[in-house]
Amino acid sequence: MALLQISEPGMSAAPHQHRLAVGIDLGTTNSLVATVRSSMSTVLQDDFGHALLPSVVRYAPDGDVVVGHEAQAQQSCDPVNTIASVKRFMGRGLNDITDKAHIPYRFVDSAPDNSNATKRVLQLQTRAGLKTPIEISAEILKTLKSRAEKSLGGELVGAVITVPAYFDDAQRQATKDAARLAGLNVLRLLNEPTAAAVAYGLDNASEGIFVIYDLGGGTFDVSILRLSKGIFEVLATNGDSALGGDDFDHRIYCWVLDKVRENSENFAPLSEEDTRLLLTKARQAKEWLTDNFDAQIVCKLSTGTLVDVTLTAAQLIEITQHLVTKTLSPTRKAMRDANLTIEDIDGVVLVGGATRMPHIRHAVQDFFKQEPLTNLDPDKVVALGAAIQANILAGNKNDNDLLLLDVTPLSLGLETMGGLVEKVIQRNSTLPIARAQEFTTYKDGQTAMSIHVVQGERELVSDCRSLARFELRGIPPMAAGAARIRVTFTVDADGLLSVSAREQSTGIEAHIEVKPSYGLSEDEITNMLKASFTSAEEDKKARMLAEARVNAGAIISSVSAALAVDGNLISEAERKAIETEIKDLESLTKAEDATAINKAVDTLNHATEAFAAARMNASVSRALSGKNLEDINL
Amino acid sequence: MQNHFELFSLPVLFDIDAKALESNYRKIQSASHPDRFVSASAAEKLASMQLATSANEAYDTLKRPAYRAKYLLELHGIDATAETNTAMPADFLMQQMEWRERLEDAKTAKDISALESLTDELRSDAKTIQTKLIDLFDTSKDLAKATDETRKLIFIDKVSADIHQAIEQLE
Numbered sequence: 001m002a003l004l005q006i007s008e009p010g011m012s013a014a015p016h017q018h019r020l021a022v023g024i025d026l027g028t029t030n031s032l033v034a035t036v037r038s039s040m041s042t043v044l045q046d047d048f049g050h051a052l053l054p055s056v057v058r059y060a061p062d063g064d065v066v067v068g069h070e071a072q073a074q075q076s077c078d079p080v081n082t083i084a085s086v087k088r089f090m091g092r093g094l095n096d097i098t099d100k101a102h103i104p105y106r107f108v109d110s111a112p113d114n115s116n117a118t119k120r121v122l123q124l125q126t127r128a129g130l131k132t133p134i135e136i137s138a139e140i141l142k143t144l145k146s147r148a149e150k151s152l153g154g155e156l157v158g159a160v161i162t163v164p165a166y167f168d169d170a171q172r173q174a175t176k177d178a179a180r181l182a183g184l185n186v187l188r189l190l191n192e193p194t195a196a197a198v199a200y201g202l203d204n205a206s207e208g209i210f211v212i213y214d215l216g217g218g219t220f221d222v223s224i225l226r227l228s229k230g231i232f233e234v235l236a237t238n239g240d241s242a243l244g245g246d247d248f249d250h251r252i253y254c255w256v257l258d259k260v261r262e263n264s265e266n267f268a269p270l271s272e273e274d275t276r277l278l279l280t281k282a283r284q285a286k287e288w289l290t291d292n293f294d295a296q297i298v299c300k301l302s303t304g305t306l307v308d309v310t311l312t313a314a315q316l317i318e319i320t321q322h323l324v325t326k327t328l329s330p331t332r333k334a335m336r337d338a339n340l341t342i343e344d345i346d347g348v349v350l351v352g353g354a355t356r357m358p359h360i361r362h363a364v365q366d367f368f369k370q371e372p373l374t375n376l377d378p379d380k381v382v383a384l385g386a387a388i389q390a391n392i393l394a395g396n397k398n399d400n401d402l403l404l405l406d407v408t409p410l411s412l413g414l415e416t417m418g419g420l421v422e423k424v425i426q427r428n429s430t431l432p433i434a435r436a437q438e439f440t441t442y443k444d445g446q447t448a449m450s451i452h453v454v455q456g457e458r459e460l461v462s463d464c465r466s467l468a469r470f471e472l473r474g475i476p477p478m479a480a481g482a483a484r485i486r487v488t489f490t491v492d493a494d495g496l497l498s499v500s501a502r503e504q505s506t507g508i509e510a511h512i513e514v515k516p517s518y519g520l521s522e523d524e525i526t527n528m529l530k531a532s533f534t535s536a537e538e539d540k541k542a543r544m545l546a547e548a549r550v551n552a553g554a555i556i557s558s559v560s561a562a563l564a565v566d567g568n569l570i571s572e573a574e575r576k577a578i579e580t581e582i583k584d585l586e587s588l589t590k591a592e593d594a595t596a597i598n599k600a601v602d603t604l605n606h607a608t609e610a611f612a613a614a615r616m617n618a619s620v621s622r623a624l625s626g627k628n629l630e631d632i633n634l
Numbered sequence: 635m636q637n638h639f640e641l642f643s644l645p646v647l648f649d650i651d652a653k654a655l656e657s658n659y660r661k662i663q664s665a666s667h668p669d670r671f672v673s674a675s676a677a678e679k680l681a682s683m684q685l686a687t688s689a690n691e692a693y694d695t696l697k698r699p700a701y702r703a704k705y706l707l708e709l710h711g712i713d714a715t716a717e718t719n720t721a722m723p724a725d726f727l728m729q730q731m732e733w734r735e736r737l738e739d740a741k742t743a744k745d746i747s748a749l750e751s752l753t754d755e756l757r758s759d760a761k762t763i764q765t766k767l768i769d770l771f772d773t774s775k776d777l778a779k780a781t782d783e784t785r786k787l788i789f790i791d792k793v794s795a796d797i798h799q800a801i802e803q804l805e
Contacts, residue, residue, distance in 0.1 A: 158672075187672055231660055332805055336798065393672040403664055429694070432668060434687045457799075490687070493668045555675045605676040612681040616666055620685065623661040624643045 019157045021187065021394035022148045023195070023386025026140065026161055026175065028087040028217030028244060029353065031055050032380060033144040033159075034387035035152060036396070041199070041384040044151045052379060053147075055217075057139045058082040059128035067143040079104035079276040081126045085246055086140075088218040089133040090178075091171030091518050094122055096242075102250065102279075104272035121520065134178045134520060135528070141182035158185040160390040162382050164219040165191035166239030166330075166409050168455050169467050169497050170518040176494070177525050181532065187393040189494040192216070193223035194234060194406055195385030196351040199376055201227045202388065202402075208346030209235070211334075213364055213372070214382075215327065215354040218244040222331045224338045224345075230401040236338035236428045237409045238330035245286075245354035248320050252282035252311065255319050256297055259309045267305075274301045281307075289313045290356050317359045324363045331367065337428050348372040353379050405430050408491050415452035415461045424489050427457065434490040438504075441485075445477040449510075451487065453497065466517040470499045472510040485510065541594070548597040552589045555601055556582055559608055562615060569614040581607045637709060638692035648706060648764075648771035650696060659693045699764050700791040703784040706771055714784045726786055733793050741800050749801050753794060760790050 022044075025032045030052040034043040043051045050069065058071035059081045066074070075082045083105060089097070094109040106125035123130040141161075149156060161184075163175050172189055179186045193212035200206070207228055214221040221239040225232055256278060261267045270278070277299055285295035294312040301307065335341070348364060350372045355361065364372050376384070389404065391397055407428045413421035414437070424435050439449065449472045456464030475483060484504040491497050501510040515521070520528075559582060567575055581604040588597050639646045642658040664670075666685040671678050695701045707714050722730075733752070740748040763783050770780040 188669065229660075231664070329805060333802055336802065389669075393669060395673050403660075403667060404669065405663060405667075430690045432683055432687045433690055490683070492683070554673075558675050558678075602676075608675065608677040609680060612675070612677040613684070616678075616681040616685050619665045620662050623665045624658055626661075 019394040019396055020148075020152050020154050021157050021387075021390040021396070022144075022152075022159045023190075023383050023388070023390045024141065024144055024159050024161045024184075025192070025195075025383035025386060026087065026137065026163075026178075027055055027382075028085050028219065028246065029055060030217075030379065031140050031144060032383035033148050034380070034383040035148065036387050036391035037152075041387045041391075043380050043383055044148055046147055053140065053143060054084070055086065055140055056082060056084045057086065057136050059126040059131070061127065063128070065128075065139050067139050076273055076277045076280060079272040080106055081128075082276075083124060083126075083131075083136050085218055086133050086136045088242070088246070089122055089124075090137060090174040091168065092122060092133075093518050097122075099250065102253070102275060104275045122518075132520065134174050135181060137175070137178035138181035141179055141184055145182055145184055156184070157394050158187040158390065160188045160190050160195075160386040160393065161186055162190050162192045162195050162386050163495075164214075164216070164239065164241055165193050165221040165223050165234075165237040165406075166219065166241045167495075168241070168410055168465055169495070170465075170516060171241065172495050173516065173519055176496070177520060180525060181528060186494075187390055189496075190386055190389055190404070191221070191223065191234075191237070191406055191495075192382045193221045193237065193351065194225065194232060194404055195382045195389070196349060196376075197223070197225045197227065197232055197385065198388050198402070198404070199381045199385035200349050200373065201232060206347065209340065209344055211331075211345055211348045211368065212351055213327075213331070213348060213355065214239075214351035215360060216244050216352040217354070218242070218246050220244060220327050220330065222327070222334050224334050224340065231403045231405065233405045233430075234407045234428075235340070236334040237407060238334040238337070239409070240326065240330055243323065243326055245283075245352070247323055248286055248354065248357070249279055249283045251320050251323065252285055252316070253278050255311070255315075256282060256307065256309055260305065260307055264305060268303065271302055274303070277301070278307070285311050286316065286357070289316050290358065313358075321359070324359055327360075328363065328367060342368050345370070350374050351378050351381055406493070406495070407431060408433065408495055410455040410465075411457055412467070412489060412491070412497065413454050413456075413464065415454060419461045421454055421456070421459055421461055421464055425491060429491075431495065432490065432492050434488055436486050436488045439485045439487060440481050441475065441478065441483045442480060444480045446480065446483075447475045447477050448473045449475060449485065451499070453489075453499075467497065468517055469515045471513040471515065472501045473513065474508065474511045476503055476506045476508050544594045545592060545597075548594040548601075549589050551601055552585050552597050555604055556585060559604065562608075562611070566611075566615050566618060569618055570611050574611065578604070578607050578611065638696050638705060641689065641692050642696065644696075646706070646709065648703060649768045650702065652697075655693070655696055659689060662689045698791075699760070699767075700784070700787045703767055703771070703780070703787055707777070707781055707784055710777055712777060712781055714781055714788060722785065723782070730789060730793075737793065737797055737800065741804075744804055746801055746804050749797050749804075753797050753801075756790050756794050756797070760787060760794075763787050763790070 022033050022035045032043050032052060034041055045051050053068045054072040056068065056071040056075065058066040058074055058078060060066050071082055075084060094107055097107065100107060108123045108125050108130060121132060123132050145156065161175060161179055163172055176186055176189060193214045196212050196214060197210060209224065209226050212223045212225065219239065219241050220243040221237065223237040224235045226235055281297050281299055285297050288295040294310050296310050298308050345368055348368045348370060350364065355378055361372065392402060407430055408425060409427060411423050411427040412425040413423040416422045424437055425433055451470045453467045453470065454461055454464035455467050458464050475485060485501055486504050487499060487501045489497060489499055499512055501512060559578065563575065585600040585604055588600050642655055644650065644654060663686060666682050666689065668682050668686060671682040695705050704714050736752055740752065763786055766783050767780060770776050770783060
């Protein structure tokens with residue numbers, strides 16, 4: 001049977017064509033994009049030779065959106081409209097931001113959907129209007145996307161985007177939403193420490209148990225992984241998604257303010273410009289003190305006050321020691337969860353610019369009683385690892401040598417009577433994972449139910465992080481207590497939760513509406529996407545048709561190939577049914593109705609579910625009965 | 635439907651070959667993990683999710699002695715934690731109370747090393763029970779006694795988790 005070949009836009013159907021995929025480190029302070037070229041993972045530079053893109057977005061007076069070094073240079077003169085460290089606000093609410101007085105942005109707390117008072121969408125007031133952290137992050141991703149496409153000379157097939165391992169569901173979803181707005185196809189959300197482990201693991205060809213200590217601009221992760229025969233298995237992960245280099249800057253800034261206040265009368269609260277100026281000076285001092293004994297902090301505030309103080313390396317250690325100590329608690333917890341002692345650790349890897357600070361390195365060395373590995377650039381290692389995985393997921397490398405088994409960092413639970421949490425999925429469970437729980441109705445004829453899901457380790461709902469409310473509708477009406485509703489909670493490889501519900505006696509699937517506690521709803525995102533399309537109705541139609549045809553071609557191609565290899569796994573009748581669906585789909589692709597094509601693709605998918613399962617089982621049986629070389633060489 | 639042991643091509647025994655379990659788990663994940671099916675059809679992705687998820691659940695169950703014992707009983711239609719099965723031998727009940735008291739005392743005294751030595755004791759008792767279970771499940775096939783010992787093991791698991799949490803909160 002001839003295979004139907006349809007090219008994707010910008011790519012030929014040639015089987016050896018390299019598919020353009022990248023790894024993106026969307027960092028608090030700096031972002032990077034990397035790719036695998038000629039079997040080497042490399043970070044892509046901009047036209048000026050910069051590898052790092054400062055995660056700074058400015059909404060300029062002329063309507064332009066400026067991202068990167070240029071925006072960073074303008075921070076001090078336009079602090080309200082120049083947003084840095086937006087990652088700290090992703091998936092968060094206004095109440096989560098505890099140091100608002102020292103942050104120069106204008107936060108707005110609004111519930112755009114007044115019918116749901118529990119939802120708070122954090123927004124920033126800029127001259128370009130209200131912006132959510134998701135939209136701001138999307139600007140950074142757009143810049144990286146065009147940098148990559150320009151550098152690689154083609155359209156990207158997809159990207160692996162890294163997130164802190166300790167990011168919760170809301171923070172992860174926000175990252176994925178930002179990617180959507182930027183027009184990126186997310187191949188995988190990858191945990192930063194795991195990405196670093198991939199870069200190190202492959203570079204050093206190591207086997208054993210490694211600790212990744214990752215202190216970035218705004219987040220801290222510690223992950224313990226076992227590397228063995230190309231399988232990277234996360235044993236435990238812990239961290240603090242609100243602890244990073246920024247906090248060290250902040251502490252220095254406060255120290256400077258105290259010094260200035262000592263010496264001047266009537267010290268008024270700082271303007272936004274001066275706040276940004278001092279924070280910048282604080283950061284520069286911190287970086288200077290990595291290699292020097294003291295740093296002079298000199299600047300003139302807009303009030304005319306002269307700041308001239310000297311911070312020594314010893315003083316830096318003193319005023320920030322509590323922050324360093326703060327990183328050791330999650331470290332101990334992760335070790336305990338993994339049931340390991342420091343003797344079991346074969347290597348410790350430092351990731352993130354903040355780990356350049358000498359007192360951090362000493363603390364880690366003291367704790368683990370070994371010198372940490374630092375041979376890869378701590379700023380680039382995450383992007384490099386992400387690019388390696390992107391290369392594999394895009395299908396460029398048929399690599400059965402590398403597999404990442406990651407875990408969920410936080411327990412998932414349900415709210416039950418009295419504001420208590422019933423844990424459904426334990427933290428550090430290997431992904432993907434699914435757990436089912438049965439519920440019943442409380443009133444006669446009840447057709448709806450609301451389930452509140454939270455993340456965290458505490459016993460009270462109020463001490464955990466609210467994830468979302470899942471509203472189940474369409475439950476068949478029955479007597480109270482008669483319905484048996486099986487709710488399945490699934491956390492996928494991206495670490496994202498999805499919920500499905502089925503009434504067991506009738507087999508009816510409930511319709512689920514997700515109301516995220518800290519984030520945008522599906523409707524809100526699609527509206528934003530629609531608003532960003534500048535193309536005319538005609539163009540949009542043409543694009544949708546082209547996409548539908550590409551999807552149809554892909555599935556016809558893969559199912560036909562599967563039938564050729566494993567057709568013997570299903571009955572003649574089933575095979576004929578599938579072939580009929582393929583023929584129907586083929587003829588639809590020649591017509592102009594995108595909706596009909598997509599519907600037929602769905603039908604073909606359903607028709608092949610049993611076949612796909614049979615193939616999977618066969619492939620697993622082959623794997624289990626296969627003999628390894630090691631088994632023979634005993 | 636396969637049981638967990640069949641999924642990993644292992645015999646239905648309490649004395650499980652840990653190396654084979656791990657090796658087969660990796661083989662299954664290698665063949666079915668969602669990362670292998672990123673560009674595949676929706677049907678293949680579904681098959682992948684289902685198998686990878688089942689493999690994770692099965693591995694988790696078989697890897698941990700208390701869960702494995704409970705599962706073995708389930709295969710025989712016995713629910714070790716059912717309400718009707720609450721009768722425990724008197725000496726074990728005494729032991730339970732003693733452990734719980736020591737846990738509470740250590741928590742109040744904020745004594746991490748007391749909690750750690752309690753953990754060590756429990757680990758040692760658990761090992762003794764596991765040795766008994768190998769005989770009860772695999773050799774003498776005495777399900778009644780196996781049920782009793784399994785319930786003890788489940789209890790030890792629970793107390794160990796509580797101690798773990800107490801230590802965490804004290805750090």
